[in-house]
Amino acid sequence: MKTVELPASINVLGEINVMLEQSLTGPLAPLLFKTQLVVEELLSNICFYAYDGKEGKAGFACGTVNFDGRQCVMLQLTDSGKPYDPFAETAEPDLDAPIEERSVGGLGVHLVRELASHYTYIRIDGCNQSQIIFEIGDSEAENS
Amino acid sequence: MQIVVTDLPDHILVALTGRLDALSAGDFDLKAGELTAAGSLPVLVDFSAVEYMSSAGLRSLLKMAKVCKASGRALVFFSLQPDVYEVCRIAGFTAILKIVSDKNAALAEAGLN
Numbered sequence: 001m002k003t004v005e006l007p008a009s010i011n012v013l014g015e016i017n018v019m020l021e022q023s024l025t026g027p028l029a030p031l032l033f034k035t036q037l038v039v040e041e042l043l044s045n046i047c048f049y050a051y052d053g054k055e056g057k058a059g060f061a062c063g064t065v066n067f068d069g070r071q072c073v074m075l076q077l078t079d080s081g082k083p084y085d086p087f088a089e090t091a092e093p094d095l096d097a098p099i100e101e102r103s104v105g106g107l108g109v110h111l112v113r114e115l116a117s118h119y120t121y122i123r124i125d126g127c128n129q130s131q132i133i134f135e136i137g138d139s140e141a142e143n144s
Numbered sequence: 145m146q147i148v149v150t151d152l153p154d155h156i157l158v159a160l161t162g163r164l165d166a167l168s169a170g171d172f173d174l175k176a177g178e179l180t181a182a183g184s185l186p187v188l189v190d191f192s193a194v195e196y197m198s199s200a201g202l203r204s205l206l207k208m209a210k211v212c213k214a215s216g217r218a219l220v221f222f223s224l225q226p227d228v229y230e231v232c233r234i235a236g237f238t239a240i241l242k243i244v245s246d247k248n249a250a251l252a253e254a255g256l257n
Contacts, residue, residue, distance in 0.1 A: 010166045010167065011167070013165065013166060013167055014167065033196065033227045036196065037196070037198050037231070040165055040166055040198045040200070041198060041199055044166055044198075044199075044200070093235075093236070095235070095236030095239075096236070096239075098240070099206075099209055099210060099213055099240040099241075100210065100213065102206060102236075102240060104199060104202055104203040104206055104235075107199040107202055107203075107235050108198070108199035110234070110235065111198075111199055111231065111234055111235065114234045115234070
């Protein structure tokens with residue numbers, strides 16, 4: 001899996017979306033929406049929080065992996081900002097609150113949790129690394 | 145994202161085309177802010193050509209809905225594509241926003257038919 005290093009800026013989103021469109025074709029194409037959404041949410045977190053407003057880098061990789069005996073698509077996001085586990089440290093949003101009290105804080109990570117088949121975070125070599133796995137064919141199974 | 149606002153005698157129609165994401169949400173917020181700042185006509189938002197929406201888009205819709213709710217103005221979203229609807233559902237927005245299947249249902253929801 002090839003990692004590309006990009007400026008930690010939301011402006012690289014278009015570039016990443018094109019990479020995903022080129023990688024996820026044929027039987028992988030149904031995963032395009034989910035994967036683009038998950039990358040946007042995790043990249044947004046990196047851009048806005050990892051470097052406390054200073055410039056930094058974000059690493060992105062996408063590929064197919066064998067997980068639990070199944071072919072899956074894996075996304076990996078890395079940054080060298082302050083230690084932050086998005087899955088452990090982001091509170092679940094209150095989905096039942098009335099509209100006046102609803103905030104969208106934490107919604108991005110909530111979407112990642114719900115749309116991914118599996119997700120994991122590790123702090124490694126001074127970097128935050130999130131890996132997100134999507135089972136191929138999962139979306140069709142959920143809709144049937 | 146393309147945003148086309150049409151002023152009609154009894155409502156305002158907003159037709160969106162493209163992606164409502166972190167890159168376009170700012171433009172949408174500006175436009176939504178303008179059209180909800182004055183007036184009281186119901187606002188109907190056509191989502192049929194919105195192919196993608198992230199939490200940045202959800203944030204924009206919530207912001208717009210709060211303004212309309214505070215001023216007692218009807219705001220209805222219609223014709224969401226399945227993936228976009230699913231994002232709204234997972235976020236719990238199908239319970240707090242008026243989201244309906246098509247334009248006729250939107251007109252009915254706003255009391256206009």
